[in-house]
Amino acid sequence: MKNHIATFVVGLILAACSSEKKDATNEIPIIKATSTETAYKVDSDWYKGNWSIAPQVAHDTLQITSYTAKTAFKFKTDIDSIEFEIDVNTSKDFYVQLNDSLLAHTIITAVPFKTTLVKYNETADSDIQIKYQHGKSEYLESLKEAFPVTLPATASSDKEKVLYVLNWTNSRWKHNGNNAPKKNDAISILQEAAEGGQFPCFAYAIVLRDQLNALGFKARTVYLKTADAKTRKRPPGHVATEVFLNDLQKWVFIDGQFNVMPTLNGTPLNAIEFQNAISTDFEKFDLESMTTAPKVSKTNYVNFVYDYLFYLDTTLDNRYEATDRHMVDGKASLMLVPSGAENLDHINFWDMDVNYCKYTTSANTFYAKPI
Numbered sequence: 001m002k003n004h005i006a007t008f009v010v011g012l013i014l015a016a017c018s019s020e021k022k023d024a025t026n027e028i029p030i031i032k033a034t035s036t037e038t039a040y041k042v043d044s045d046w047y048k049g050n051w052s053i054a055p056q057v058a059h060d061t062l063q064i065t066s067y068t069a070k071t072a073f074k075f076k077t078d079i080d081s082i083e084f085e086i087d088v089n090t091s092k093d094f095y096v097q098l099n100d101s102l103l104a105h106t107i108i109t110a111v112p113f114k115t116t117l118v119k120y121n122e123t124a125d126s127d128i129q130i131k132y133q134h135g136k137s138e139y140l141e142s143l144k145e146a147f148p149v150t151l152p153a154t155a156s157s158d159k160e161k162v163l164y165v166l167n168w169t170n171s172r173w174k175h176n177g178n179n180a181p182k183k184n185d186a187i188s189i190l191q192e193a194a195e196g197g198q199f200p201c202f203a204y205a206i207v208l209r210d211q212l213n214a215l216g217f218k219a220r221t222v223y224l225k226t227a228d229a230k231t232r233k234r235p236p237g238h239v240a241t242e243v244f245l246n247d248l249q250k251w252v253f254i255d256g257q258f259n260v261m262p263t264l265n266g267t268p269l270n271a272i273e274f275q276n277a278i279s280t281d282f283e284k285f286d287l288e289s290m291t292t293a294p295k296v297s298k299t300n301y302v303n304f305v306y307d308y309l310f311y312l313d314t315t316l317d318n319r320y321e322a323t324d325r326h327m328v329d330g331k332a333s334l335m336l337v338p339s340g341a342e343n344l345d346h347i348n349f350w351d352m353d354v355n356y357c358k359y360t361t362s363a364n365t366f367y368a369k370p371i
Contacts (some may be wrong), residue, residue, distance in 0.1 A: 004261075017290035025304050028105075029094040033077035036098065037145050041074040041083075043067075046299050051075070056166055061091075065284050066110040067299055073108060086110045113302070115279040116227075118310060118338045120272065120363035128328055128360060130316050132370045134217045137320040139185075140214040142213050147190045160246040162212065162254060163261060167290040169208045169260035174198045186210035202239035204256025212243050216354040218370040219243040222253070222271060223333075225310035231302035235348055238308040242270060246369050251367050255305070258296050260287040272336075272363055278302055311344050312336040312366065313357055331358040 036053040037286040039046055042064050045331050055062050065162065066088040074083035077096060086092050088110050133140070149168055155161045172190060176198035181189045186207040187200065205221045212219035223241050229236035240255045245268065252268035254261045262274045264285045269277060277285040282302075288348065313335035317326035335357040339342055343359045346352065360366060 002233055012291075013322075029082055030081040030097055030099050031075070031077060031094060032052070032100075033079060034099055035077055035078040037078060039070075039076045040064075041076075043072050043299060045299055053096050053098055053104045053106075055096075055098055055104040057104070059093075059107055060103050062109040062300075063109045063300075065113050065252055065303070067113045067302065071110050072109075075179055076107070076272065084236075087325075088112050089154045105156060106267075106330070112284075115306070117279045118272065118275055119340075120336065121339055121361040122231070122364055123362055124364040124368065125360050125362050128316075128334060128358065128365050129148055129281040129326075130220075130334060130368065130370070131322075131326045132220075132318045132320065133213055133320055137213075139187075139320045140210065143187055144214050146187055147211075149215065151215070158217075158247045159261075160242055162217070162252065162268075163213070163288060163290045165211050165215065166208060166254050166256060166261060167259060169256045170202055170291065173203075174205065175202065175204075175257050188315040200239075201257040205239040205241045208241040208254065208256040212241070213320075217246075218318075220314045223313045224271065224305075225313075225344060225347075226307045227324050227341070229311060229349075231348055233349065236308075236347060237261050238305060240271070243315075249369065258301055258304075259289045260296060260301060261289065263288050270367060271309055272367075273310055275306070278306055278309075291303070310338065310341075314366075327357045333357045335359050335368065336363065337361050 003141070013038065033053055038053060039048040039053050040051060040062070051062055069088055070085050071088070073086050074081060082094055085093060086108060089112065091107050091109040093105065093107040096106055098104060149165055151161050151164055155164050173193040174261050179198055181197065181199050181203050184206060189203050189207055193199070209219045209221050220242055222240050224238045224240060226232055226236045240253060242253055244250050244251050249269070251270040252261065253271045253274050262269045262283060262285055263278065264277050269285070287295065287301060288300055313333050315333050316328055319334070333344045333356050335344065337359050339361050345354050347354060
C-alpha cells in the first residue's frame with residue numbers, strides 16, 4: 001500500500017498498531033519493521049533474502065508452495081513477526097508498518113505443489129535382462145583395500161547397512177556441480193576427494209554403487225530425467241543409485257548427494273514408488289538418513305528431485321571385468337518410459353542424442369530381481 005493512503009484508513013491502522021499482533025477477525029493484522037529486509041518460513045524451511053518490504057506496491061503478493069492441505073507460515077521483520085496456518089488455494093494478508101509511517105499491504109497466497117501420477121506397463125519384456133556382478137571382482141577387491149567400509153555390528157538389516165554406506169559416501173566430499181572428477185570410478189573419485197576434490201551428483205552415485213557392490217549387494221547408477229528433458233533450457237537430469245535389498249526382496253532408491261533414502265511406513269522405496277508417494281502420500285513418506293548434520297527437508301528435496309523422476313535409465317551390464325559387454329539390440333542402457341510418453345531420443349541442453357538406450361514401459365522389466 002502506498003504512503004498516500006487515505007487519511008481515514010491511516011487512522012484506523014495506526015490506532016490498531018501495538019507491539020502485540022492481533023488475531024483480528026474484522027481487522028487486518030499489522031506488524032512493524034525498521035528495515036525492508038525480511039525472512040519467512042514455510043513449514044520447517046526458512047527463506048532469507050527472497051523477499052523485501054515494498055510499500056510502493058499496492059498489494060504485494062508472496063506466493064508459497066503448499067505440499068499439504070494446510071501450511072504453517074511465519075513472516076519475520078527485523079523487529080517483529082506474524083505466523084499463521086494457511087489453507088491451500090487461499091490467501092491471507094497483513095500490513096507491515098515501516099519506520100512508523102509507510103504501510104506495505106502484504107498478501108500470502110498458497111498454491112498447490114503440482115504433481116503428475118506416472119504409470120507404467122506391468123508386463124515384463126521377455127527379451128530384456130540386466131546383468132550384475134557375480135563372484136569376486138579384482139576392481140572391487142582393490143576398492144575394499146584402498147577405501148574399506150566397515151559396517152557396524154548394530155547394522156542387522158540390509159536397510160541399516162545401506163544407510164550406513166550412504167552416509168559414509170556422502171561424508172567424503174562437499175557437493176560441487178561444476179567440477180567433474182578426472183575418472184569415473186570410485187577409487188579415482190575417492191582419491192581426488194581425499195586431496196580436497198568436490199564433485200557433482202554422479203560422483204556420489206558411482207562411489208555408492210561401487211561400495212555397495214563391494215559389500216556383496218547388487219547396486220546400479222540410475223540416471224533421472226525430466227518429462228521435458230528434450231527441450232528444457234536448464235539441466236534436465238540428476239543421478240542417483242538403486243540397490244537390491246535381499247531381506248526385503250526389492251529395489252531401493254538412495255541419493256548420495258543428499259544422503260537420503262525415501263521410505264513409506266518404514267519400507268524403502270524405489271524411484272517410481274517414490275514418485276508415486278510424493279504424488280499421493282506426501283504426508284506419510286519419510287526421508288531416512290544416518291547423518292548427524294542437518295538433513296535436507298522433505299519439501300526442499302521434493303522441490304529439487306520430483307521433476308527428475310520421469311525418465312529413468314541404467315546400464316544393461318553392471319559387471320566389472322566382463323570382456324564381452326552385454327547389450328540388447330546394440331544398446332548399452334535401458335530406459336524406463338512412462339506409459340503414453342514419447343521415447344526420449346535427444347536432449348537439447350547437452351546437444352546429445354539418446355541413441356544408447358533400449359526403451360521399455362515395463363516397470364517389472366526395469367525392477368526385475370537381479371539374477
